[in-house]
Amino acid sequence: MSPDGGSGSRAPILAVSHARKTYGPVVALEGVSLTVGEGEFVTLLGPSGSGKTTLLKAIAGFEEIDDGRIELAGQDITDMPPARRGIGMVFQNYALFPHLTVARNIAFPLEMRGVARAEIDRRVEEILRLVELEGYGARLPRQLSGGQQQRVALARATVFNPRLLLLDEPFSALDRKLRESMQVELRHLQQRLGLTTVFVTHDQEEALLLSDRIAVMNHGRIEQLGHPAAIYDHPASRFVAGFVGEANMLRGHVAGSRGGHAEVALDSGDRLAVDLPPAARGAGDLQLVLRPERIRWLDDAAQADNAFPAVLVEHLYLGQNSKYRVRLASGLELTLRTQGEGEPLAAGTERLVGWDARDIRGVPCS
Amino acid sequence: MSAATIRRRGSMGRGRRAARIALHAWCGLVFFFLVLPLVVVFPISFSSSAYLQFPPPGYSLRWYREFLADPNWVDAAWRSVLIGSVTAVAATILGTLLAISLVRGTYPGKGAVEQLVMAPIALPSIVYSVAAYQLFSTLHLVGSWQGVAVAHTVHALPLVVVVVGASLRTIDVSTEMAAQGLGASWFTAVRRITLPQIRPALVSAAFIAFISSFDELVIAMFLGGINLTLPKKMFDSILYEIDPTIAAVSVLQIALVVLVLVVIGRFGSGVRPTS
Amino acid sequence: MQLTAATAARPAGRRVRLSRAGRYRLLYAALAAPGVLLLAVVFVYPLLDLMRLSFENGSLAHYEEVVSGGLFGTVFWNTVRIALIVTIACAVLGYPVAHFLATASRGWALFGLLCVVLPFWTSLLVRTYAWMILLGNNGIINKLLVGAGLVERPLPLLHNEFGVLVGMVHVLLPYFVFPVYAVMLRVDRTLMAAAEGLGAPLWQVLRRIYLPLTLPGIAAGGTLVFILSLGFFITPALLGGGKVMMIALLIEQQVGQMLNWGMAAAMCMTLVAAILLAYAAFKRLGRRNAP
Numbered sequence: 001m002s003p004d005g006g007s008g009s010r011a012p013i014l015a016v017s018h019a020r021k022t023y024g025p026v027v028a029l030e031g032v033s034l035t036v037g038e039g040e041f042v043t044l045l046g047p048s049g050s051g052k053t054t055l056l057k058a059i060a061g062f063e064e065i066d067d068g069r070i071e072l073a074g075q076d077i078t079d080m081p082p083a084r085r086g087i088g089m090v091f092q093n094y095a096l097f098p099h100l101t102v103a104r105n106i107a108f109p110l111e112m113r114g115v116a117r118a119e120i121d122r123r124v125e126e127i128l129r130l131v132e133l134e135g136y137g138a139r140l141p142r143q144l145s146g147g148q149q150q151r152v153a154l155a156r157a158t159v160f161n162p163r164l165l166l167l168d169e170p171f172s173a174l175d176r177k178l179r180e181s182m183q184v185e186l187r188h189l190q191q192r193l194g195l196t197t198v199f200v201t202h203d204q205e206e207a208l209l210l211s212d213r214i215a216v217m218n219h220g221r222i223e224q225l226g227h228p229a230a231i232y233d234h235p236a237s238r239f240v241a242g243f244v245g246e247a248n249m250l251r252g253h254v255a256g257s258r259g260g261h262a263e264v265a266l267d268s269g270d271r272l273a274v275d276l277p278p279a280a281r282g283a284g285d286l287q288l289v290l291r292p293e294r295i296r297w298l299d300d301a302a303q304a305d306n307a308f309p310a311v312l313v314e315h316l317y318l319g320q321n322s323k324y325r326v327r328l329a330s331g332l333e334l335t336l337r338t339q340g341e342g343e344p345l346a347a348g349t350e351r352l353v354g355w356d357a358r359d360i361r362g363v364p365c366s
Numbered sequence: 367m368s369a370a371t372i373r374r375r376g377s378m379g380r381g382r383r384a385a386r387i388a389l390h391a392w393c394g395l396v397f398f399f400l401v402l403p404l405v406v407v408f409p410i411s412f413s414s415s416a417y418l419q420f421p422p423p424g425y426s427l428r429w430y431r432e433f434l435a436d437p438n439w440v441d442a443a444w445r446s447v448l449i450g451s452v453t454a455v456a457a458t459i460l461g462t463l464l465a466i467s468l469v470r471g472t473y474p475g476k477g478a479v480e481q482l483v484m485a486p487i488a489l490p491s492i493v494y495s496v497a498a499y500q501l502f503s504t505l506h507l508v509g510s511w512q513g514v515a516v517a518h519t520v521h522a523l524p525l526v527v528v529v530v531g532a533s534l535r536t537i538d539v540s541t542e543m544a545a546q547g548l549g550a551s552w553f554t555a556v557r558r559i560t561l562p563q564i565r566p567a568l569v570s571a572a573f574i575a576f577i578s579s580f581d582e583l584v585i586a587m588f589l590g591g592i593n594l595t596l597p598k599k600m601f602d603s604i605l606y607e608i609d610p611t612i613a614a615v616s617v618l619q620i621a622l623v624v625l626v627l628v629v630i631g632r633f634g635s636g637v638r639p640t641s
Numbered sequence: 642m643q644l645t646a647a648t649a650a651r652p653a654g655r656r657v658r659l660s661r662a663g664r665y666r667l668l669y670a671a672l673a674a675p676g677v678l679l680l681a682v683v684f685v686y687p688l689l690d691l692m693r694l695s696f697e698n699g700s701l702a703h704y705e706e707v708v709s710g711g712l713f714g715t716v717f718w719n720t721v722r723i724a725l726i727v728t729i730a731c732a733v734l735g736y737p738v739a740h741f742l743a744t745a746s747r748g749w750a751l752f753g754l755l756c757v758v759l760p761f762w763t764s765l766l767v768r769t770y771a772w773m774i775l776l777g778n779n780g781i782i783n784k785l786l787v788g789a790g791l792v793e794r795p796l797p798l799l800h801n802e803f804g805v806l807v808g809m810v811h812v813l814l815p816y817f818v819f820p821v822y823a824v825m826l827r828v829d830r831t832l833m834a835a836a837e838g839l840g841a842p843l844w845q846v847l848r849r850i851y852l853p854l855t856l857p858g859i860a861a862g863g864t865l866v867f868i869l870s871l872g873f874f875i876t877p878a879l880l881g882g883g884k885v886m887m888i889a890l891l892i893e894q895q896v897g898q899m900l901n902w903g904m905a906a907a908m909c910m911t912l913v914a915a916i917l918l919a920y921a922a923f924k925r926l927g928r929r930n931a932p
Contacts, residue, residue: 061546082546089547091540091543093540095540095541095544096541097559098538099563108545108548112549157548160548385843389741397756400760401760402775403767403811404767406775406781410774460675463675467670468673473667473669482677482680482684483676485680486680488868492889492892496691496902496906497690497909498683499896501687517683520679520680520683520684523679523680552665580764581766600764604769604770604773605879613770616764
């Protein structure tokens with residue numbers, strides 16, 4: 001596996017290289033490169049203004065890049081008008097044609113391709129069945145619920161077997177419950193049709209759930225590109241660590257070694273055993289990421305590589321899990337997350353907390 | 367709830383109620399004032415008298431027959447319908463192109479174009495008529511219905527741009543984008559996706575352009591020469607030969623407007639964009 | 642080898658790409674071209690020609706004549722005075738109506754809108770004619786008044802300034818009501834409820850909150866009515882019976898009877914200047930008092 005979890009054995013369908021786009025003084029894309037393999041589901045994840053939507057629109061052809069190159073199935077499409085790219089796109093607000101019925105909406109791309117009437121009818125029927133909207137063909141979009149409209153948009157974007165499917169925050173308008181079921185449906189449909197997909201979202205949970213690979217974007221750059229697990233467990237930067245999942249951010253420097261691990265002295269004064277790659281051992285300042293679910297309550301200091309007495313500051317009950325804020329003797333505050341209801345602890349309770357050396361990750365200092 | 371609050375609400379309610387009654391009475395008077403002239407022409411148009419008498423001594427259709435039998439009236443009416451139709455078509459086409467250009471386009475000089483297009487609204491017809499007369503006489507357009515139609519198109523253009531532009535702003539631009547992404551050329555996307563969505567506005571705009579021409583007197587008076595339009599014929603007959611024919615014409619004209627409003631309601635109530 | 646080809650292809654590709662954005666700009670500009678061309682030929686050119694005509698031989702002679710003649714000055718100020726009265730009358734009559742339309746129940750609002758829209762769509766000549774039937778010495782109103790014994794002789798309602806004012810207000814009232822109505826629809830009702838909840842009397846709520854919030858509509862409607870009033874022709878011509886002189890009538894006289902195009906042109910230019918001035922003044926007023 002390559003470090004960026006590259007498209008691997010799959011043939012690349014989409015290749016963006018050094019894409020750059022500015023709006024006056026604002027840099028929207030700063031030399032972005034990305035390849036997407038056949039049948040792959042890649043998510044562009046980032047906060048608003050990170051350039052993820054600009055990149056998506058550049059791929060679709062609605063935005064022109066100032067510099068760089070976009071290839072689709074080996075063909076340079078950088079200067080090709082959107083109509084000729086053969087890319088299906090689902091817009092954030094779906095952009096269904098309000099004056100056309102569901103069937104006519106879905107038939108539109110086929111009509112544009114000169115497909116015969118009978119064939120159009122057959123394929124529209126087929127895709128309606130696939131998105132479980134049989135019998136809705138004669139309705140107008142406004143007569144459908146949000147989730148149904150979304151499925152129509154998806155059907156319209158896939159009915160002509162596009163070489164690439166683009167989705168621009170398609171679930172942002174749906175309520176949580178519907179969103180979760182639509183996410184699963186999308187993944188099934190995508191896998192069933194073998195659709196190469198680029199998905200834009202600012203929701204990290206959604207990204208982790210759906211993607212083969214995630215490109216975390218910030219300030220017009222891809223900060224990290226990789227498999228969801230790699231992004232979560234090995235964040236390449238402080239930004240990625242903070243944006244994808246929760247993280248306790250710690251700073252310190254290597255102060256020696258302890259039992260086969262590196263010993264890191266935190267700025268707070270605490271000393272930790274940390275598994276560091278050999279390359280990082282000599283480095284000066286270190287940025288460390290400690291996921292809240294890696295911290296455990298301990299009965300005995302010997303149960304973990306790192307153990308500290310702590311005072312409970314706050315307990316947040318979140319249903320399936322519980323979140324605690326604890327303060328170490330040094331004054332360092334950490335967030336800790338446990339599965340299940342958790343123990344109802346009163347603020348001020350003293351407990352032992354700890355984690356193993358491999359639970360903590362170093363990211364480049366910035 | 368305490369007695370004090372109830373009392374206070376009660377007194378406030380009384381003050382408000384008095385204000386409401388005053389408002390409604392005032393509005394009732396204004397509505398009466400607005401509708402009154404339309405109402406009086408109806409009975410007079412069905413009068414059996416040769417003079418303007420109210421209430422009419424008897425009722426008949428003689429003034430409608432008079433209107434239909436007089437080739438001067440019928441010619442004028444047809445000429446006005448012709449000019450109005452040409453104006454409606456020309457102004458709607460040119461105005462829609464302008465509206466698309468102004469709403470969707472970004473190009474240098476757009477602000478100037480917008481001001482130019484809106485200018486005819488504020489210019490009195492009398493000024494425009496005097497100005498256009500010179501040019502139109504050079505072009506031998508004075509006295510022709512075509513000349514009047516051209517001038518009426520200029521006056522109707524801003525009305526079309528306002529109506530169509532407002533509608534264009536309410537529809538979702540991404541539908542046009544989506545169409546292009548799905549394989550449509552820009553032209554096809556506009557024709558099949560954008561224009562159908564603003565169809566009610568196009569119908570309204572054409573109607574407004576038609577009425578603005580059909581009802582226009584000053585320009586037609588200056589540029590129409592001896593070819594009388596309906597308003598000019600009505601103007602002359604009001605000035606010189608007051609008889610109930612004009613009331614019959616008025617009723618027919620009101621009927622025409624109502625008819626077209628109904629047609630608009632029929633076609634205009636089509637699809638509205640989803641919000 | 643491949644790399645060189647790609648690098649070589651890039652500048653060329655870039656040129657095409659830049660022109661794609663430019664093409665759209667050009668396309669949208671081109672859509673405006675037919676309309677702009679028409680306006681340039683049959684609107685802008687004639688107006689410039691009229692301006693040239695008013696300065697015939699490069700002199701201000703026509704303007705001097707316009708000013709020194711006295712008649713134009715009298716008619717001009719008379720027109721401005723009538724336009725002001727009409728504007729104020731439209732505001733007084735129309736403001737409560739707009740409020741009614743914006744706040745009444747669906748059915749009543751529809752009825753009210755119909756009362757405003759129907760006359761608006763009706764031929765100006767039809768309405769003017771109807772007012773002649775209503776206001777004449779043997780008209781409906783005078784017959785009713787005399788018949789009821791309220792007056793001995795018919796009141797002079799037609800062929801004077803009163804008749805002209807009635808006709809003009811009737812024509813222009815919708816032009817005031819629509820913009821005010823549009824603004825009122827957007828006013829946040831909770832603001833007024835909040836002010837009343839704080840104990841402000843109705844009059845204070847109206848003066849301190851509603852009026853300032855709806856002022857942009859009043860300014861827009863007022864501007865429209867005033868500017869349209871300045872150029873009125875048909876109503877004064879028919880309801881004034883030759884006794885009420887307004888600028889448009891004077892211009893028509895210069896052309897139709899005197900064949901004095903130069904004078905007419907100068908008068909036209911003065912009227913246009915007055916309209917532009919009024920527009921600018923109202924715009925400033927609206928902006929300064931906008932909330």
